[in-house]
Amino acid sequence: MKEQELTLGEELRRQGISRRSFLKFCAAVASSMAIPASMVPAMAESLAKARRQSVIWMSYQECTGCIESLTRSYTPTLESMLFNFISLDYQHALQAAAGRQAEDALHQAMEDNWGEYLVIADGSIPLKDDGVYSTVDGHTNLESIKEVAEGAAAIIAIGTCAAYGGVGAAKPNPTGAVGVDQIITDKPILNVPGCPPMPEVMTGVLTSYLAFGRLPDVDSKKRPLAFFGDTIHDRCYRRPYYDLGLYAKSFDDEGARKGWCLYELGCKGPITYNACATTKWNQGTSWPVQSGHGCIGCSEPNFWDKDSFYKPLSAGQWGSAEGIAIAAAAGVAAGAAAAVVSRKHQDNLAGGNKS
Amino acid sequence: MSLGDIPIKVDFDAGPQPDAGLNTAMVMALLQEIATHLNDVANGGERQVVELGNLPLSDADIVLLEQKLGRGEVHATVSAAGPSEIYETTFPGLWWVKYFNDAESLVSQQLEIGPAPMILEAHRVDIEDSAQRFPALFDSPELFASPETESP
Ligand code: SF4
Ligand code: SF4
Numbered sequence: 077m078k079e080q081e082l083t084l085g086e087e088l089r090r091q092g093i094s095r096r097s098f099l100k101f102c103a104a105v106a107s108s109m110a111i112p113a114s115m116v117p118a119m120a121e122s123l124a125k126a127r128r129q130s131v132i133w134m135s136y137q138e139c140t141g142c143i144e145s146l147t148r149s150y151t152p153t154l155e156s157m158l159f160n161f162i163s164l165d166y167q168h169a170l171q172a173a174a175g176r177q178a179e180d181a182l183h184q185a186m187e188d189n190w191g192e193y194l195v196i197a198d199g200s201i202p203l204k205d206d207g208v209y210s211t212v213d214g215h216t217n218l219e220s221i222k223e224v225a226e227g228a229a230a231i232i233a234i235g236t237c238a239a240y241g242g243v244g245a246a247k248p249n250p251t252g253a254v255g256v257d258q259i260i261t262d263k264p265i266l267n268v269p270g271c272p273p274m275p276e277v278m279t280g281v282l283t284s285y286l287a288f289g290r291l292p293d294v295d296s297k298k299r300p301l302a303f304f305g306d307t308i309h310d311r312c313y314r315r316p317y318y319d320l321g322l323y324a325k326s327f328d329d330e331g332a333r334k335g336w337c338l339y340e341l342g343c344k345g346p347i348t349y350n351a352c353a354t355t356k357w358n359q360g361t362s363w364p365v366q367s368g369h370g371c372i373g374c375s376e377p378n379f380w381d382k383d384s385f386y387k388p389l390s391a392g393q394w395g396s397a398e399g400i401a402i403a404a405a406a407g408v409a410a411g412a413a414a415a416v417v418s419r420k421h422q423d424n425l426a427g428g429n430k431s
Numbered sequence: 432m433s434l435g436d437i438p439i440k441v442d443f444d445a446g447p448q449p450d451a452g453l454n455t456a457m458v459m460a461l462l463q464e465i466a467t468h469l470n471d472v473a474n475g476g477e478r479q480v481v482e483l484g485n486l487p488l489s490d491a492d493i494v495l496l497e498q499k500l501g502r503g504e505v506h507a508t509v510s511a512a513g514p515s516e517i518y519e520t521t522f523p524g525l526w527w528v529k530y531f532n533d534a535e536s537l538v539s540q541q542l543e544i545g546p547a548p549m550i551l552e553a554h555r556v557d558i559e560d561s562a563q564r565f566p567a568l569f570d571s572p573e574l575f576a577s578p579e580t581e582s583p
Contacts, residue, residue: 085556095554096511100530103550106482107539113480117549124556157512311487316453354484359536 084161084286085124093157098124101157105283108276108355109292109302123287126161130189131196131282132182133167134224136217137210137244137253138199142235143169145272158279161286165193168212179213182224190227194285197221197256200237200244204252221259230264230291231256232281239267239298240377247381257298266291267298269350271374276355277303297377299349308345308371311353314338332368342386343370350375458492462499465525468544472524478545500525509550513538517548 082090088097098120106116135143147170164170165185166178173181185193199217202209207216215223225231233256236242244253257265268277281300284292292300309315317323317337324331324338337343345353348371352363364371370386373379461481468479483493501521509515516529526543528550543549553561568574 089556089560094511094557096509096550096557099550099554100512100515103530103541104538107484107541110482110485113482113541113543114478116480313455313487313489315487316455316489354487359532360538361536 081127083125083127087128088124088157088160091160095120095124097157102283102287105276105280108351109280109284109300110305111284111302119284119287123161123283126286128160129162129282129286130185130193131162131164132185132193132224132228133164133196133198134220135168136197136199136201136221136238137251138235138237139243140169141272142198142238143167145270146234146275146278158282162282165189186224186227192229193227194282195224195228195231196234197231197238198234200241200253200255201259202244202251202253203259204250209251218259221256225260225263228263230266230285231260232278232291233257233265233267233298234278235273236269236271236374236377236379239269242271243380245378264291265298266294266300268303269297269299269375269377271379273375274303274351274355274357277351295349297349299375303351303355304349304375306349308348308350308353308365309343312337312345312365313353314365327368338365338368338370340388341370342372342384342388344373344376344379344385344389345371346389348373348376348379453489454491454495455487455489457486457488458495461486461488461496465542465544469522469525472544478543478549480544481542483540483542497527500527507551511550515550517551 085095085098099116102116102120102123103113105111106113106119111119133143166182168178171178171181199210201207201217201221203218207218210217212220233239237244237253238256240255241249241253241258242255244251245255255267257267266281268274268281270277277300280302281292284302292302295301295304297304309318312318314335314337317335318339322331322334322336323340324336325340326332327341332341339346343365345365350371352371353365356363356366372385373382464481468481471477472479488496503519503521503523505517505519507517509517513533514531516531518527519525520527524544524546526545526548528541528543528548529537530539530541530550532538
């Protein structure tokens with residue numbers, strides 16, 4: 077039997093990998109996607125029944141930071157499991173083939189999996205002057221994305237550049253750079269912004285595509301709700317300090333040392349949708365706010381052109397006054413509750429100490 | 432040059448560690464959720480799983496939770512896609528399940544409420560595989576060794 081004809085379960089079984097590994101892999105993915113943990117067994121079950129997914133990865137005006145981030149997904153063990161689930165048929169930074177061979181491999185993969193392959197794109201696409209500013213194999217990125225999109229089941233735009241134009245589109249946008257969904261309008265497109273994007277999102281999106289047969293639900297900016305449903309601020313562990321009005325005023329003051337809220341140092345957490353606060357970076361080691369720096373809003377369109385990273389939101393061009401007022405109001409209410417409960421905890425702990 | 436050569440000043444009087452955070456209202460909400468699940472399962476309901484990674488718990492919250500739940504009779508490790516650690520809390524049927532990656536850092540941790548956590552159970556497909564492979568043991572040469580041929 078050809079490898080591709082086996083189900084993933086059969087394929088991994090042959091390698092001596094038990095279903096417990098599937099379960100654990102799915103538990104990790106479900107955790108990162110806020111899929112109810114009770115669904116994990118069913119998810120593992122249907123993932124085991126799926127077949128390898130052909131993936132074609134196109135890189136346009138990009139810095140390779142996205143693929144750097146994503147190849148550090150999870151851990152050696154769990155990451156290698158993902159690579160058992162997909163067949164990465166074209167990725168010009170990773171593949172051994174080059175030149176004509178590589179382009180032939182691309183066309184072969186498209187032909188073999190027409191209508192079924194997934195396209196992952198990173199980098200923005202220049203439109204100005206017929207797109208001459210970025211070409212591969214004599215074709216502009218514009219021609220290329222149109223060609224691969226035609227036979228794709230869906231497109232995943234990875235990183236803020238492929239999603240919204242990113243740094244390439246920063247003022248004055250010399251190449252007329254745009255994101256994929258400005259060009260392709262007749263295919264399901266999912267944006268995974270972030271500069272760089274979080275590896276867990278990629279793993280989660282691909283796994284749920286395999287297990288559930290479709291892309292996850294998205295918000296108005298085409299971002300998967302599972303990862304982009306809440307703001308950084310909603311899930312920030314420094315939130316109790318924000319609610320209590322305790323702010324660091326400079327990067328080395330007493331408040332900064334005590335881990336107070338970074339709002340006044342320019343944190344864009346309240347208006348940035350991303351999963352950093354709970355998923356964290358570098359295999360869960362830490363994340364920007366935990367290391368003492370405010371969120372710079374890297375997963376939002378035009379974040380690079382929205383004034384200083386170090387000016388408080390209320391002073392910059394970020395968000396509407398309305399958005400900030402909502403965050404502030406929610407903060408006051410949640411803050412009051414948090415304060416009551418934390419006092420209760422202190423009492424409980426104090427009581428425990430005495431006994 | 433090693434890490435030890437970098438002159439850093441650690442201010443031990445700086446108060447609570449910045450990355451531990453304060454206790455949040457989340458712990459109380461979580462305890463109440465667990466109480467509901469325990470009741471359901473005690474009345475014959477299905478297994479329930481609460482993923483802790485999705486909740487905005489501070490490190491201080493996790494420590495508090497671990498203290499309150501304690502450790503009970505069972506402690507197990509599973510080696511599949513990296514190590515996993517499972518223990519029963521002092522409340523039978525309430526399990527703490529920690530999935531680690533190879534580097535032993537946590538990828539997911541869950542509270543599971545039920546007779547036994549799912550990662551401990553063998554999957555039917557794996558049992559089928561055992562059933563298929565097992566008879567090969569009958570061919571082990573050692574099993575055919577008679578006392579005579581065994582002596583030197
Ligand atoms: S403003 Fe930033 S540091 Fe403060 S609570 Fe919100 S996300 Fe956390
Ligand atoms: S904390 Fe903010 S700026 Fe930093 S990676 Fe996350 S979303 Fe981007």
